Ligand SMILES: Nc1ncnc2c1ncn2[C@@H]1O[C@H](COP(=O)(O)OP(=O)(O)OP(=O)(O)O)[C@@H](O)[C@H]1O
């Protein structure tokens with residue numbers, strides 16, 4: 001079988017905070033359209049790894065490549081322009097604005113348009129069409145006029161992903177999308193993630209093992225900043241070290 005195109009590649013990525021090796025020599029490949037989970041206990045370096053991939057933090061050493069291009073020294077906005085998008089561990093929506101206005105702001109914020117300030121935003125056909133397309137595809141059209149604070153917690157976390165999709169990402173980084181969700185909502189989140197465009201390559205940090213095994217085909221396990229192991233999801237699920245450390249079956 002021919003190997004798929006590589007969307008994202010990390011080569012010996014390292015981040016040192018003083019004496020702490022938060023991310024230590026991590027090498028990882030995300031194929032085109034692949035869904036890879038990042039598993040690891042609190043403080044393992046998962047969020048720091050996302051900061052390094054997105055350019056929020058500079059690398060101590062190593063390389064980040066996107067579609068073969070070394071982006072290690074690129075600012076975040078250049079990586080976004082090349083097709084990288086992320087969501088955050090902590091929610092980042094405008095609670096008193098409607099679902100639609102939240103999406104409009106995300107879409108409009110990305111478009112370099114000649115602004116005509118006295119016209120309402122929704123009168124810009126390009127912005128409105130993109131907003132409508134995002135809301136419809138994500139199953140949020142019926143909720144478009146609802147204030148975000150009145151959505152369920154699970155819907156809010158899904159909407160954050162819709163906002164990240166506004167930039168038409170090729171590589172999507174999700175930091176604990178089901179954090180704080182009840183079991184039923186986590187299940188809906190897993191279904192939502194599986195409904196995303198299969199061409200998007202996704203790296204997903206998750207503590208909820210049901211979600212990660214449902215969504216991810218491959219998993220990389222971080223432990224004290226180091227890559228403990230990686231491989232197909234089934235292999236990771238049955239790895240005795242992983243079971244001992246993360247599934248409490250020691
Ligand atoms: N800016 C920083 N300066 C110093 N140390 C940091 C900084 N950011 C993170 N750390 C440390 O690096 C380690 C990894 O943190 P990180 O947030 O990446 O973990 P995580 O795997 O995302 O954990 P969690 O599951 O709790 O979200 C932790 O020990 C943390 O305290």
Ligand SMILES: [Mg+2]
Nearest residue numbers: 046047048089
């Ligand atoms: Mg984290």
